[in-house]
Amino acid sequence: MEKKYFLKLLSQKLANTISDADHEQLKQAIEQNGHYKQLSDQIIQYFKTEKKTIPAENQLERTWAMISKAERGAYEYSFNFEDRSNLSLSYAYFFKIASVLTLFIVLGFLSYYWSNQKNGFNHIYTTNQKMFKVLDDGTKIWLNKQSSVRYSKTFGKKKREIFLEGEAYFDVVKNKAVPLFIHVGNIDIEVKGTAFNVNAYKENSSIQVSLVRGLIQVTDKADTAHKILLKPSEKLIFPLKKTDRIGNNDFVVAIIGPKLLLKETKWTADTLLFNKEMLKVLALRMEKKYDVKIEIKSEQLKEKRFSGTFTSETIEQALEALKISYPLNYTINNRLVVIKD
C-alpha cells in the first residue's frame, strides 16, 4: 500500500469515518508493514491522550458573579456572538479593496520601471568550469561550461525570471504564488516546481529541454499561443532556425528512457565545484556525487566554509583534502561517512 493511501485511511479511522472494507484493508497493510504498524500505533495512542486540565471552578464562580451583575443590569457586554462576517461588505471593505488595487497598479509600474534597468541583475557566467548556485528562494542551478544565467536582484519576491545562455540544470523550489520563468533563445519555459535540464548552446541547431520531474510549460516567444506542456521523461527539441522547422507544429517531443535521462544530466554530478560553501551544504552534494550518506557530528563544523573542486577524486581523497584545509576526523563505514571534530 502506498504511504499516502495508508495515511488517508488512518486519518479516516481516527475521525471514525472509515468504511468496513477500508478498515480491513488498513489492518492488512499494518500487519504487512512494520513501519506502518509503528506509525499507526503511535498516532492512535497519541489520539487517545487527553490534555489534563484543572477544573474551571474559579471561572465558574466568577461567571456566576458576572451573571448576577448582568441581572441587575450593571454588566456591559463586550463581545458579539452572532455571525457578522457577511455584514462587513461595507464601505470600509470597498475602500480596502480600492486601496489594494491602487497599490498593485503603482507597484506594477514601479517593477516595470525597475526591471528595465539593466543594473538590477545578477550575472553569473562560466568559462571552463562548471558551477553550482543556490538562489535566494532555494532554487538550485547547475551551470555547465561556457554558459551564463542572469536574474533580477529582487528574484523571488515578486517574480522569478532567469535568462539562460548555454546549458543548465534546474531544481526549482515550488511556489504557486510566484511561478518561475526561464527565458532561453526563442522560447519561454514556465516552471511549477520541478527539475529539468536545458541545453541551449548557440552552436547547437536546437534547444533541448529534458524534464526529470514535475511539470513545465514551454512557449514560443514568437507566438505566445504556441505552447506545450512537458511531462517527466519527455524531451523537447525546438529548432533555433526558422528554416529547420516543419510547418507550425515545430515542437518535437521525444520520450526518453531513464538511462538516457541520467546521461543528459550526468554533467551536473561528475564535477563538484564549491566556493565558500558550508560543509553541511557541501556534504549534501558529496552524498549525491559519491552515493553515500554523510553525517556531521559537530555543529561548528557544519557551518565551516570550504572552497575547491572534486572531479576524479575518490571519496577518501576528497575527505583527505578537506582534512588538510581544516582539522577534522572522518570514518567511512560502507556507505556511511561520519565527520567529526
Added chain:
Amino acid sequence: MPEPNKPIAALFKEIQEGSSSAFDILFLAYYNKLLAFAQQYIKQPQVAEEITSEMFVKIWLKRNTLSHIINPEVYLFIAIKNACLNHIRNDKKHHQHIVAEEETGHADVLINDQGTVMEGRELRGILDQAITTLPEQRKIIFKLIKEDGFKCKEAAEILGISVRTVESQLYKAIKTLAEALSGYLGYHPQKQNLKKKKRYTLFIIFFL
C-alpha cells in the same frame, strides 16, 4: 474528554427550566475546551477567557431561547468562533498578532536523542511540537477532532467549511505527524529516497 454524566441536550433542557446545577455541570465540562478553542483565534489569554465566560453568561440569561438549538455542542463552539472573529475584526490594531508564540520546549529533543529508547511522554512532546507547526486552520480542525471528539461533519459546521476540506486537512495533519515520527523512530531518510527513486523508475517505465 470529561463527558458530563448527562448528555448535553438534557443539560440544555434543564438549564432552560432554570436549573443552576445543570449550568454548573455544563460549565465544568465545556469551559476548558471552549477556552482552548478561543485561544486558537485570540492569542491574548485574558480576552479569550472573557469571551468564554461571557458566552456562559449569555447562555444563562437567554436560557429560555435554548430550545431552538439542534446541536448544542456545535452551537457553543460556533458562538465562541463568532465572538473571536468579531473581536479580531473590531480590534483594528490587531494586537493579538504580536503576542508571543506557544511554548516550543521540545525542539532540542529532536536533535539530542539518537538510538536511546524514548519514553511515551517524550514522543508525545514530539507530536505536540509537530502540531504547533501546522497552519492555523489545520491546527484548529485537528484539535476539534482530537481534543473535542467532533466528527468531520460537525467540525465543518462549526468552521463553516466543507466536510471535504475538513477531511483533507485532517489527512495533512496526520501526514505531518507521520513525518515527525518517521524522523524520530530512526526511519532512515535515505531509504525513503530509494523508495522515491523506485517509484520514479516505475513511472518512467509506465510512460515508455
